[in-house]
Amino acid sequence: MEIAGKVAVVVGGASGMARATAEALAGRGATVAICDLPTSAGAEVAAGLGPSATFHALDVTDFDAAEAVLDEIVACHGALHVAVNTAGGGVAQRMLTKDGPHSLADFRWTVELNLVGTFNLNRWQATHMAVNEPEDGERGVIVNTASIAAFEGQIGQVAYAAAKAGIAGMTLTMARDLGSLGIRVNAIAPSLFSTGATVGISDAFADQLTKDAAFPKRMGRPSEYATLVLSIVDNPMLNGGTIRLDAGQRFGPR
Numbered sequence: 001m002e003i004a005g006k007v008a009v010v011v012g013g014a015s016g017m018a019r020a021t022a023e024a025l026a027g028r029g030a031t032v033a034i035c036d037l038p039t040s041a042g043a044e045v046a047a048g049l050g051p052s053a054t055f056h057a058l059d060v061t062d063f064d065a066a067e068a069v070l071d072e073i074v075a076c077h078g079a080l081h082v083a084v085n086t087a088g089g090g091v092a093q094r095m096l097t098k099d100g101p102h103s104l105a106d107f108r109w110t111v112e113l114n115l116v117g118t119f120n121l122n123r124w125q126a127t128h129m130a131v132n133e134p135e136d137g138e139r140g141v142i143v144n145t146a147s148i149a150a151f152e153g154q155i156g157q158v159a160y161a162a163a164k165a166g167i168a169g170m171t172l173t174m175a176r177d178l179g180s181l182g183i184r185v186n187a188i189a190p191s192l193f194s195t196g197a198t199v200g201i202s203d204a205f206a207d208q209l210t211k212d213a214a215f216p217k218r219m220g221r222p223s224e225y226a227t228l229v230l231s232i233v234d235n236p237m238l239n240g241g242t243i244r245l246d247a248g249q250r251f252g253p254r
Contacts, residue, residue, distance in 0.1 A: 214248025
């Protein structure tokens, strides 16, 4: 899909990989709508992208609000062609501890934030894309964010790994569901990236965490995630897959 002239929503776009993606899409001529928490820097980021960019406050676990915000974006910009979804997080908790078993509430919250939140966004994003005029048969592109924890979850990551595995697991089926409409669906599974969540990690600890990568032995850069998003949007043959963005790293148990 040609990026210039299209409307893209970037969920989580106030910081990190999503912010870099919003900047990259705007740099290629897309009109960008950023969704993030009302307490985020989303309004300032949108202002920096130019007069056509907009910010829309959203907590992805407010499932009714997600529908309303996407309706608002389409009403404002006229269409929706590209959706990039990065909002997520989790808890570090073992299955059994001295205080008892893993909290069911924490597990449920992690799955709702990452997996249910992503699915809910996808169903409304696809609804808007389905009415677009096709471009070489294509009406929209959805990019979700999994994690290599989906495949090699570490000790204490059972909730997060389950949620991210769900994102990876629904990718091909969703692409098949939407293929007749000309909507592609892919997921990116990053390793450890330099984002707000990792800002407190020391260089020495970062080296330890990435020592098993093949090359480069460092945390990923937000711009590298953004570059992959652009490639996915550009290339119509990329569909139904979860692409590891991990420098050849495989997580060990801890």
